[in-house]
Amino acid sequence: AQKVTQAQTEISVVEKEDVTLDCVYETRDTTYYLFWYKQPPSGELVFLIRRNSFDEQNEISGRYSWNFQKSTSSFNFTITASQVVDSAVYFCALSETGSARQLTFGSGTQLTVLP
């Protein structure tokens, strides 16, 4: 079973539209961390945010916001007023107890923002 599910394989929006990338996770732990990474066409993964399981406050950073809901095991990422430079693959990841590898990644969502 997938521990981190990003059901949206590809999303395409027109510039200035808002877009939400979904992330659903599965864990039995009460303490865990969730992450989002961005992978632009250049290839490197860029760390965006880390959130622990005890902090359900929504986070906003400029045009980016994250909605963490333990009740639905989701950690969704919204880009407001999208721009062409937001085009990238976005990965959600989970860090939980007992995972020596530390991070379990979702399969990623390819976001294309059209001018």
Place this chain on the structure above:
Amino acid sequence: EADIYQTPRYLVIGTGKKITLECSQTMGHDKMYWYQQDPGMELHLIHYSYGVNSTEKGDLSSESTVSRIRTEHFPLTLESARPSHTSQYLCASSSGEGLADTQYFGPGTRLTVL
């Protein structure tokens, strides 16, 4: 943010050649990782290290080998490259903060084996 470097960025090589992909970080991180990423986007952990002289295999079986003789250096070697090794290879490091451990990634090496 970690400074982590990978060389070469792009490599095109013939079947049977021995190659080493370099990865170095300047943050003094104890943990380092190698991921393989195919065009289908999914990241697969192939090797990781918790420190000098420590190496472990990841979730995806790989014919590559790694070494960790120095904290800052974590090279990956393929003794005999094959077309099936064509992929992107991403190196990462982290400082080891338990569950909060954040991995920082290098720019990747795109390997093509002809």
